[in-house]
Amino acid sequence: MGNRRGFFSICAAVVACGLSGIAPAGAQSPKDITVVFPSPGGVGYYPFYVAMGEGYFEKEGLRVRPESVNGSGQVLQMLAAGQAQIGHPGPGPLLAARASGLDMVFLYNNFAKSQFGLVVKEDSTFKTPDQLKGKKIGVGTADGAEVAFVRAILDDLKMKEGTDYEFLTVGDGGMATAAFMRGDIDAYASGTRDAAILRLRGVPLREITPEKFLAYFGNGYVTSRDFINKDPEALKGFGRALVKGSVFAADPANKDKVLTHAKLGNPQEGEDKAFSGALFEAMKGRVTPADLSNGWGYHHPEQWDLWQKALVASGALKAPLPDLQKAYTNQFVKDWNTGIAQ
Numbered sequence: 477m478g479n480r481r482g483f484f485s486i487c488a489a490v491v492a493c494g495l496s497g498i499a500p501a502g503a504q505s506p507k508d509i510t511v512v513f514p515s516p517g518g519v520g521y522y523p524f525y526v527a528m529g530e531g532y533f534e535k536e537g538l539r540v541r542p543e544s545v546n547g548s549g550q551v552l553q554m555l556a557a558g559q560a561q562i563g564h565p566g567p568g569p570l571l572a573a574r575a576s577g578l579d580m581v582f583l584y585n586n587f588a589k590s591q592f593g594l595v596v597k598e599d600s601t602f603k604t605p606d607q608l609k610g611k612k613i614g615v616g617t618a619d620g621a622e623v624a625f626v627r628a629i630l631d632d633l634k635m636k637e638g639t640d641y642e643f644l645t646v647g648d649g650g651m652a653t654a655a656f657m658r659g660d661i662d663a664y665a666s667g668t669r670d671a672a673i674l675r676l677r678g679v680p681l682r683e684i685t686p687e688k689f690l691a692y693f694g695n696g697y698v699t700s701r702d703f704i705n706k707d708p709e710a711l712k713g714f715g716r717a718l719v720k721g722s723v724f725a726a727d728p729a730n731k732d733k734v735l736t737h738a739k740l741g742n743p744q745e746g747e748d749k750a751f752s753g754a755l756f757e758a759m760k761g762r763v764t765p766a767d768l769s770n771g772w773g774y775h776h777p778e779q780w781d782l783w784q785k786a787l788v789a790s791g792a793l794k795a796p797l798p799d800l801q802k803a804y805t806n807q808f809v810k811d812w813n814t815g816i817a818q
Contacts, residue, residue, distance in 0.1 A: 506539040507710050510560040512551050514695070516544035518741030519755045520669075521564065522734055523586065523763065527721035529737030536713030542741065548695070555580060561703050562714065566695045567783050568792060574803055575793055579701040582804040584715055584773040584812075587694030588765040590685070592625040595671055596663045597656060598680035605684055606633050609640050614661035616648035616670060626665040628786065629689050653677040672758040676751055691779045692786070694762065704805070715812035719772045722763065723816060731756065771813030775804040 511524070518525055524542070527533050533540045545551060548565030552573045555563045564586070565573075573580050594613075596602045602611075608630075615623045623643060635641055646655035648670050655661045656679050663684070664674070671681055697718070704711060725734045734756060739746035746752050765772065784800055787793040797803065 504537065506534065506537050507707070509533075509538050509540045509562060509710060509714065510543060511540055511697075512543045512545055512554045512560040512563045513741075514545060514548045514551050514565060516742050518738035518743075518745050519735070519752050520759055521586075521741055522725055522738050522756060522759060523718050523721035525721075525737045525740045526725050526734055527717040528740055529733075530721065530724060532717035532720045533714070536717050538710060538713055538717070540714075552578065552580060552698070555698065555700055561699060561710075563698045564695050565698055567693065567780070568787055570698055571784060571787060571793060571797065571803060574797060579802075580698050581701055581704060581802070582696055582775065583699050583704075583711065583808070584697035584718060585693055585765075585775050585804075586696040586718075586773070587762050589690045589694070589762045590625065590692045591668050591694035591762055592622040592692075593666050593668075593671065593683050593685040593690075594626050594629060594663055595666045595674075595681040595683050595685075598682045600662070600682065602663065602684060605629055605686065606635070608663055609635060611662035612642045612644045612660065614646040614652055614655050614664040615643050616646075616652065616665075616667075618643070618645050620665070620667075622665045622667050622670070624790075625689070625692070629686060632686075632689075649673050650677065653679050668758045668762055669755060672751070672755040675758075676754040688782075690766070691776070691782055693779055693783075696773075708808070712808055712811045715773055715808050719812045719816055722772050725756075725760065726764065771809050771816070773812055774809050775806050777801065780804060 513521060528540060543554075543560065545554065548569035551563035551565045552569060554560045556578050562583070567582065570580055570582055594605055602608060613626065617623070627637065630637070630641060637643060643665075644655075644661055646652050646661060652664060652670065653674055656664065656674070664670070666674070666681075675681055697714075699711065724730055731753065735746060735749065735752050738752065738756070765774065780800060780803065784793065784796055788796055
């Protein structure tokens, strides 16, 4: 999740104990679930922390303990070592792990839309990416994942870097804001956090990412095949709590509570309420599926096919997996969404 991450310590065990309460005599003990994230964000994982703060996990008989590491690779390593039951990696690392023989399964599609995008100033005349021919596109760093994402969009339009457009490294945050204000760039290759910062600093943005590229969904919740077989009821409860957290956060009236709960994951991130609020709005747009008819957490098989083709074309995968459909599951989606008004 995110693009350039800062790292902060999380006192997760204390939080988990504080929320778990004291079980009445004779009550069944809650199941302990360790959930590992690739960075210590709070707002970026807001459905999880809303579910934690509102007591949804507890009501499902789960005592969750979040941990943070450095990147999706380490998330998958912890799952493989049995040090966590659920993780939150990206689809690319998950497919690479399966190619190496690890039977990990993408359980819940959390970031239903791409975490990257191509944006222009709101008052710009540019409506579609092909109109950027001959223009300069700002990037935070020359080798960021968002750069590869935008390059793929323009490659699809037969536009060549250096001939039809130019990438200009301008940095992020205030530097990107200044580049837009000075007219140095006409568009920006943006991550979700980048877009929130630009909007907060007075640059209203409009996204021109083609719909089919938004289908490159982002990080989500992953577990092992062994854990699916061992404790499907725990996974049903985990997903139900996430859906309830997502629906709670979708109500604008609950925004302040959402931001308060998000501090459980990263207190420092919540110190600047204006920033955390802008970041939440940006994240919510990526978490909320474009079509809720299938429910929250649903995997579209055709989107997995898009991801695999892109990874093979880039060399990240040597060849297509023989069992792509085993990389994800929709078996719990109905249970998660039953009784939820969409």
